Amino acid sequence: MATKVVMAQLSPTMEEGKLLEWKVAEGDRVEASDLLAEIETDKANMDIEALGGGVVLKILVEEGQTVPVGALIGIIGEEGEDISALLEEAAAAASVASGAVEPGFPEEADAVVPPAPPEAPPPAAPVPPVVEPPHSKAGESSVTGTVKASPVARRMADDAGLRVSDIQGSGPGGRVVKRDVEAAIAAGGTVARATEPSGGAAVAHAGAPSGPRRLADETLEPSQMRKAIARRLVTSIGPVPHFFLTTEIDMGRALELRKALNARLTGGKIGVNDVLVKVAAEALARHPEINASWEGDTIRRHGSVDIGIAVAIEDGLITPVLRAADRKGLLEISTEASELIGRAREKRLLPEEYQGATFSVSNLGMFDIDQFTAIINPPEAAILAVGGTIEKPVVVDGEIEVRPRMRVTMSCDHRVIDGATGARFLETFKAMLENPLELVL
Template sequence: MATQVVMPKLSPTMEEGQLARWLKKEGDKVGIGEPLAEIDTDKATMEAQALATGVLRKIFVQAGETVPLGAIIAIIAEPDEDISALLSKAESGASSEENKQSIQASVQAGGDGAQVELARVVPDGARTVATIKGEPLAGDVGGAPTQQQTPPPPQPQTPPAGKADEPPATPVASGNGQGQQPTSGVRLIVSPIAARMAAEAGINLQALSGTGPGGRIVKRDIEAAISAGGQQQAAPAQPSTAPPPQPATTPQTETPPEVPTVVSPPQTQAAPKPAVDGASAYRDEPVSTMRSTIARRLSSSIGPVPHFFLTTEIEMDRAAELRRSLNELEAELKISLNDLIIKAAAVALIQHPMVNASFQDKSLRFYERADIGVAVAIDEGLITPVIRSADRKSVGQIGREVRELAERARARKLTPEEYTGATFSISNLGMFGIDEFTAVINPPEAAILAVGASTPKPVVRDGQVSVRQIMRVTMSCDHRVVDGATGAKFLQTLKKILENPLLLMA
């Protein structure tokens, strides 16, 4: 039975998805559980597996294209099965909305066939089927190499010259899926922003060693190459050393060997002439799926959520001393001040349940545990991995989880369960020297804590002036849930705990 493959819902906040790359091409056999495609969601790149068996007969959505949930992206059927009705239905787009309404079903019976959602999703890079120098090569696919769904270039009328040396590894942009896989199975993994920067700066990606997870070339690698003064810029093409062509004896009947091509970065607008003489030139770049989601969610937060802000100062000398003592006793702990702040906030939330709550239209929802979202900056935007039940965990446990989740977030390997469902969030910009700022609430949470730098300041105590490490924090509150006095009492408790951090050990 023919099946329609539709864009799945891979995270609670996902409304559309970008097809990063196909792991199968038209005409390939597909089995249940086989990796079919990589999807860029609003938070991560996910590898999706098929829930139907047959042949990938038709692909509608190409690598780099973004479509809404429920949109038909491919058809799987038997080799000789008539799919004309499904082709007409898919090309008209008539079924996209009905698919979206039933997106939670994995397999649904339909008039012309079943609708199959890409399912059994695992984070990008979780599969490993090839190695390079003993290191796993994340995201590779066994079998035939993935090909870009575009027509091949015209073939020459005369047979090609003798086989030249094996071409170098081909960069593959892991975020947009453009470019072809080399037949040797060896490839470079490049983030979209790194590919774009390299193209603009003329950097030869093949000369770089990636410092990202699994050897991925990321933004900082390109910046380092640029800072090196262009030492790794692309070299001019060398003349071929292949032997002279041999005269043709028979017409060519076999497809010539596939030659890898360098990945094409996302298209950008050519720099137009400024509208005003003397004004700066500019360029327009497509908005990433993650950045679009950030813009949409924060805009929706500022509108319907009535924010108000409370700021206080906290003396961090004792907290800093406790941190030093713990790290000296056990170097493996690597506790940071932020870990202490997370633990203190979690304890305070349990004592002030109104702050550990959310507005649910006709009810208020109170949470039994403190699940703390910790803002992490990544190349593509911002994500908040969640420390579950932080009130029940030690500072050491919190520190380990924060480091592990932050690393997975930067590698875009978080699962939806790891970055959704927080009851309270913390955003810390103190490491950048920011003294004070306000943050936007992440609905449906009722509050978010913005943490500034801890800096030495003069403080008057009993008529005496002394220097203390002062940290300013600002809490953004949803006034539908948290009143001014409620928020102030929460901050008082947080201040008391951090100024007397041995309370965390009680």
């Protein structure tokens, strides 16, 4: 029985994919999870694997060609098998796809469903979806932050205290529809988004009851004053009203700590940034009001401290997420961060590895930047912009000393965080960096 290999939706916003390279040729025999092709998506280069075994009977898309999600790109089956029906189907789909239609759901754009012609077209060959890729993620766009969901699904999720963004959508383009919310409610509200495409490393995330996640998210009713603050400030600067807090930190002891630890390490080295992530995570654990999101009617305090690390890559920027950073040791953070950053630069991150941070750190110290302000990545409520550590004269106990000093600026979402709240967080952050022994407390 021949099976289809289709352009998988490898990121929530992916609408089409470019076939970079075929790893197999027509006539090759493949086994389950063999690499079939490398695909360039809007976010990263990713692999498509075979989910079943057989012989590659047909390759329909040439290297370098871009096709919409869901398009047939190849056929796997047994030698000598008749695949003409599948080829016809592919040709028909290609002619339909030329219109402005949603991938995989071509009737969507039609205002009118025409009646069936008198002679119904021959039914498509019975093809089990064995090699179909896993279903797309819920249609979240990281650009707009919106999730595709039907109105009734949204309303039911709201009533049940669920976020549609936490629910796997089964509708066209990953739209969350009524049955998905019903399933999520039936499962006690813990039906998370699909974990990952085949072959990816599992990352505990979004409602998985096990793993390093410590607490459930908490939804707070904002006070009237908080609502007024939110409403007023958005009219001034919006939609995320930023304000900025800057402080200068003496890095002497933190650098000593790092040096001492590295002297004992045989493998990789702990970087300054790893220390900053660790300290930020610890400070966030102590100030949960910063580890939060404004959600329109409510404020969500995240149960997990998931830190996004801004990484500059060719023609852009991506923020791999270090999950549950407050629960991890420096070494673990360092190892995981360097692995994530490495793959980020190769554009090989999986979507769940760069989405859903609760706080971000952006460091431009290596570019000799003293100080800068960063833009918050919604729905996070804050981002920390880190400048370089510079030797400068400062007054210590009445004497002028040369000290390594680092300036950090936190951008805060004023709907969630007030000046004093942010300042208290920075105070903790600074105190911990200046007395890193606090980390062991």
